[in-house]
Amino acid sequence: MKEGTAVDGLAARALRLVLPPRCLLCGAVGADGRDLCAGCAGDFALNAVCCPRCALPLQAPAPLCGECLKQEPPFASAWTPFRYEHPLDLLEARFKFRADLAAGRVLSALMIKRAAADAPMLPELLIPVPLHTARLRERGYNQALELAEPLARALAISLRADWLLRTRATPPQTGLDAKTRRRNLRGAFAVAAGATLPEHVALVDDVMTTGATLRECARVLRAAGVARVDVWALARAPGRSAVPSPASGRRGPEGPDEGTPE
Ligand SMILES: [Zn+2]
């Protein structure tokens, strides 16, 4: 974590002593010591009805979605407690594109709260989806790691952000079909030399859209000998629906995980 973030964290804690937390969405007094009020917290849509395998939001319960029937994903299960809808999209955009780490803390707290309620099967290790170093330098933080760290602490699971590497920057995925997207991601990830991966790993990302990135990461971990890979993401967007982007308004089928240059 950068020094600036630690200093900001201290300042935020000091301010907490004198000022009550404020809802980042509406400005009302925050609930449970968080920067989110109870009313706004109730507006987050749970991804309750979804494919049991890949967590794709469904209209009605089904044993598997069409995609999973066509091709079995390389991961064993997907846990994505929320749907990528309003108002989660607002906080996610602030977190991911405007370096608003307070929004990130609220999102990670929501994820931790859902972990207690949903009780997903716990892995031995959490691995955040890595950013390419050039991208990391530009942004200053990896949003997947920012979510994974508090989660690992809360659930007492080990976390390694240096065992899965993004070895190649991938071109922007906007406007590409799933097959092209998959091809672009081939060879983009590698397991670090000397990594001692356990039997059961969960990958962590912020938003899962088509899941192309998470699938490729899972494939690489499986190829490296991990027996079971699960994927965890804060929110799931329907793969084919338009997902708003903070930069260009509505932009088509890409979500924030795959629609931006990495
Ligand atoms: Zn509010």
Ligand SMILES: [Zn+2]
């Ligand atoms: Zn599915």
